[in-house]
Amino acid sequence: MNFSTTRLIITPFTENHADDFLDFYNKELVMKFIGKGCFNWTKEQLLLKISKLFTNELFGVHTIQLVESNEIIGEFSVFKIADETDKVEIGYIINDKHWNKGYATELIQGFLASLKKQNTIKTITARANVENNVSVHICKSLGFILTDEKVVNDKTQITLEYYFY
Template sequence: MMPNQPIETERLILRPVENTDLQGMFELDSDPEVHKYLGNMPIKTLDQAQEGIDYLQKQYKERGIARWAVVLKETNEFMGWCGIKYLIESEQMNGVYNVYELGYRFIPKFWGKGYATESAQAWVDYMFKEAGVKSLYAAADIPNKGSVNVLQKVGFKITDEFVFEWKGVKSNCYWLEQHQ
């Protein structure tokens, strides 16, 4: 399911997350702004960032797909991640699982420049045109207008609202879908 080589867009390289991304993952997930719509639980240590990398690498092996690093071509900087997660039953959202879900997360200095849209569009194109998937799903906190806007720009439609609960934190979310 995963591409067997990096995905390149005009400005970006999308590739599997590697252990060398540790500092970038820490910068991303320790930032309170990044976690504003993710339950306000930023990480505090490099070990926690490594756990996140290990979790993604485990998904690559077990599910054949997971979020990928997004790297700025011009500077080779780690910007965050974007990609597809295969939701298993224990990770269901809105009562849905065994589906492909698009997600992304970027370091704030890269916000507002179209990178999320560019990387999300690359994954939508790959999943529909190369992987042959017929449906993609996504979720976004209702107040996170930037994220909702990105999803709509790449073809997702809001189909439902639901309460997502994770680690005791509840969020009002949109459920979005796109079908081929």
């Protein structure tokens, strides 16, 4: 999936992006709310993880790049949800060097706008560690609604959903 916003370009991950991804995958501060909080990735582990997630142009891992410099500042992922045909899950990771600049909000707004044009996806799901106040706030401010809360990997995870209806 390719789309852009005023300041961001979103394109599918390629192996050439691995070193840029490892820059933020290997930071405890950045990864503490992602999965089990692993922050000691090798290039091989990263490439294996990403290869398992790619299924087509929409589903998989994408780079978040700055328009002005082409610098890769993070990852944007779109996941298929089991047998759902009109529902996807999203996730993002932004390098801490680029926090507090509004990029996550702009990213999700751009994704929502690009999906509205396609008119096939009706629900977007986002999961977040309940302690990740910034991501939870961003989703809620964009119209996502809290739909579930459960413990995963000894951490409380909430599910938020956005509906196009």
